Amino acid sequence: MATSGHHVRHPSLRPFPKSKSFASPRPKSLIYSTSPCSSRGYLALQIQSCAGAAGDVLPKSPPMVEQPGGKMVVELVGAFNELTERMGGALSTSSSSRLLFKSLKLSIPLLQALPFAPGGRPPLSRALSVAFLLADLQMDAEVISAGILREALEAGALTIHEVKSQIGASTAHLLHESLRIRHVPSKVDILDDENASLLRKYCLSYYDIRAVILEVALKLDTMRHLDFLPRYQQLIMSLEVMKIYAPLAHAVGAGALSLELEDLSFRYLFPHSYVYVDTWLRSYEAECKHLIDVYKEQLLQALKADAKLEEIVDGISIQGRYKSRFSTMKKLLKNGSKPEEVNDLLGLRVVLNPQPGDGMLERGHRACYRTHEVIRTLWKEIPNRTKDYIARPKPNGYRSLHVAVDLSEQGKVRPMMEIQIRTMEMDSLAVGGAASHSLYKGGLTDPEEAKRLKAIMMAAAELAAVRLRDLPSANQRGALKINHRNRAFHLLDKNGDGRISIEELREVMEELGAEGEDAWELMQLLDSNSDGSLSSEEFDLFQRQVEFMRNLEDKDDNYRTLLGEKLQITDSTGLIHVYRKELGDKLAVS
Numbered sequence: 254m255a256t257s258g259h260h261v262r263h264p265s266l267r268p269f270p271k272s273k274s275f276a277s278p279r280p281k282s283l284i285y286s287t288s289p290c291s292s293r294g295y296l297a298l299q300i301q302s303c304a305g306a307a308g309d310v311l312p313k314s315p316p317m318v319e320q321p322g323g324k325m326v327v328e329l330v331g332a333f334n335e336l337t338e339r340m341g342g343a344l345s346t347s348s349s350s351r352l353l354f355k356s357l358k359l360s361i362p363l364l365q366a367l368p369f370a371p372g373g374r375p376p377l378s379r380a381l382s383v384a385f386l387l388a389d390l391q392m393d394a395e396v397i398s399a400g401i402l403r404e405a406l407e408a409g410a411l412t413i414h415e416v417k418s419q420i421g422a423s424t425a426h427l428l429h430e431s432l433r434i435r436h437v438p439s440k441v442d443i444l445d446d447e448n449a450s451l452l453r454k455y456c457l458s459y460y461d462i463r464a465v466i467l468e469v470a471l472k473l474d475t476m477r478h479l480d481f482l483p484r485y486q487q488l489i490m491s492l493e494v495m496k497i498y499a500p501l502a503h504a505v506g507a508g509a510l511s512l513e514l515e516d517l518s519f520r521y522l523f524p525h526s527y528v529y530v531d532t533w534l535r536s537y538e539a540e541c542k543h544l545i546d547v548y549k550e551q552l553l554q555a556l557k558a559d560a561k562l563e564e565i566v567d568g569i570s571i572q573g574r575y576k577s578r579f580s581t582m583k584k585l586l587k588n589g590s591k592p593e594e595v596n597d598l599l600g601l602r603v604v605l606n607p608q609p610g611d612g613m614l615e616r617g618h619r620a621c622y623r624t625h626e627v628i629r630t631l632w633k634e635i636p637n638r639t640k641d642y643i644a645r646p647k648p649n650g651y652r653s654l655h656v657a658v659d660l661s662e663q664g665k666v667r668p669m670m671e672i673q674i675r676t677m678e679m680d681s682l683a684v685g686g687a688a689s690h691s692l693y694k695g696g697l698t699d700p701e702e703a704k705r706l707k708a709i710m711m712a713a714a715e716l717a718a719v720r721l722r723d724l725p726s727a728n729q730r731g732a733l734k735i736n737h738r739n740r741a742f743h744l745l746d747k748n749g750d751g752r753i754s755i756e757e758l759r760e761v762m763e764e765l766g767a768e769g770e771d772a773w774e775l776m777q778l779l780d781s782n783s784d785g786s787l788s789s790e791e792f793d794l795f796q797r798q799v800e801f802m803r804n805l806e807d808k809d810d811n812y813r814t815l816l817g818e819k820l821q822i823t824d825s826t827g828l829i830h831v832y833r834k835e836l837g838d839k840l841a842v843s
């Protein structure tokens with residue numbers, strides 16, 4: 254197994270791409286669309302009338318899909334395309350695509366037949382958002398398949414046995430594991446720190462780590478929609494998440510999930526404190542997030558231009574982060590810090606790669622101290638806040654040089670920025686070793702435990718990759734690198750003759766539990782040259798329409814979030830007036 258150096262990771266365990274917006278809480282489920290274009294309650298692909306803003310891309314005479322079978326095909330194709338796009342490189346084989354397609358085909362009709370959850374959330378919508386979360390995490394197709402089916406299983410619309418026979422043993426195993434984990438917290442009466450810690454350890458030792466990640470994703474999805482539940486349930490759920498699931502997420506390397514879980518439970522457990530911290534952080538957020546990018550680039554350029562550093566390092570990378578709500582609250586409560594004393598609202602981390610060979614260790618140290626000097630030429634260092642864990646490592650072995658700088662300029666008060674400086678070797682210890690952040694924050698106390706966990710996780714992912722590998726076969730199509738847009742087409746074109754025939758369309762409809770009749774109607778709509786089958790061009794047109802509708806929903810979501818944030822009322826603090834003004838400015842412009 255390739256484990257040399259901390260940069261080599263299994264593809265299915267890559268941390269999710271930084272550039273990707275991870276926070277896409279609502280999945281796009283077209284059937285339930287309430288977008289202005291589908292106001293009649295069914296999916297109308299009548300796009301041109303409301304395409305003003307983006308009308309250029311749209312094909313002529315768009316069809317209208319009304320029958321249940323047609324709607325399910327739309328849903329299937331739309332969800333499949335979005336999933337595969339989010340998975341990016343993690344979807345490397347056609348057996349992975351087939352597994353996902355099969356799982357969607359099985360679950361879509363089952364989920365559509367289920368009643369809505371409390372608060373009116375469609376079960377399909379929930380299943381898809383969990384699957385998208387897992388795809389963003391770059392989980393493999395088996396985990397995502399389990400995510401797609403989990404909701405139907407829990408509702409009793411499907412059994413593990415059926416999953417095993419219709420989808421496969423690995424997906425069934427993951428679902429079995431995830432149901433077992435679900436029952437663990439309820440076995441403990443009191444969720445004090447000690448019990449919680451024992452429970453986390455138990456989960457990590459006795460369950461498939463990938464099932465733990467599936468459970469964590471499900472919890473995050475629930476937490477994102479907690480408003481619908483009664484207050485007492487919100488509290489119980491939030492407590493469980495804070496004590497078990499957020500630290501679990503951290504321990505399995507899903508750091509961003511853990512931060513969001515913590516912030517969400519914080520919001521429900523301590524609503525008043527949350528409003529205070531949130532309002533305060535928000536007042537800096539837009540500016541500071543932008544500044545982090547600016548300073549990161551500025552520092553990188555200064556370091557690259559430094560002749561002394563150039564002599565001793567091969568590479569420099571810098572990461573930036575804005576502190577989370579919950580982490581900030583903990584800091585404010587710790588030693589009664591005042592807000593202006595929190596020195597790491599903005600954070601940069603410089604990781605240096607010293608030139609290899611004799612004396613590399615010493616060169617690494619020199620590079621860190623030289624970086625410190627360069628930082629001093631750029632910003633004002635705050636006295637007494639510098640910590641040199643390189644000269645004096647922490648007892649757990651943690652090494653790094655921490656500096657806090659003052660960013661205020663021309664009387665404009667800004668929060669401080671913490672810069673952590675370390676070599677790649679120090680960083681791998683802080684990320685994955687005995688001084689790892691998961692131990693530091695995730696509630697694991699035994700360094701050996703962390704190593705073992707990581708090994709188990711890598712092995713599970715490795716196995717999944719072997720199972721999902723395409724076997725060389727007579728079927729050459731499987732080996733061809735199929736462009737992602739065409740994946741759905743190839744999966745529907747079962748005999749591989751390059752067209753989707755009416756029989757093939759009818760087959761998928763029947764698999765979706767719809768009438769064969771619907772296939773004929775859908776064919777009429779999509780078959781623009783009326784030759785009785787769908788070419789890849791005709792199908793592509795259809796996919797573009799589906800995509801367009803999904804984008805419309807995204808926009809609506811964005812606007813709604815924006816408006817929700819801007820218009821919220823927190824009378825007690827008075828700080829929200831700022832946003833009202835911002836909103837006024839925005840409205841005046843558009």
Ligand SMILES: Nc1nc2c(ncn2[C@@H]2O[C@H](COP(=O)(O)OP(=O)(O)OP(=O)(O)O)[C@@H](O)[C@H]2O)c(=O)[nH]1
Nearest residue numbers: 596597640647649651655683684688689690691693
């Ligand atoms: N992985 C890892 N990171 C650490 C460890 N100790 C400190 N850090 C990181 O370094 C940051 C600052 O730590 P310190 O300089 O010790 O500061 P502090 O005592 O936590 O308190 P402040 O000065 O208020 O930030 C922490 O927020 C972590 O990001 C450790 O043992 N392991």
Ligand SMILES: Nc1ncnc2c1ncn2[C@@H]1O[C@H](COP(=O)(O)OP(=O)(O)OP(=O)(O)O)[C@@H](O)[C@H]1O
Nearest residue numbers: 508572573574576577580600601602671672673690
């Ligand atoms: N200065 C920094 N630059 C870049 N990333 C950072 C910095 N400090 C922390 N991080 C990372 O940000 C994520 C969130 O960390 P968070 O701010 O909650 O904790 P922390 O700063 O490590 O802890 P503490 O509460 O002790 O300050 C972690 O992945 C952590 O490694």
Ligand SMILES: [Ca+2]
Nearest residue numbers: 596597600671
């Ligand atoms: Ca910190």
Ligand SMILES: [Ca+2]
Nearest residue numbers: 780784786787
């Ligand atoms: Ca045709």
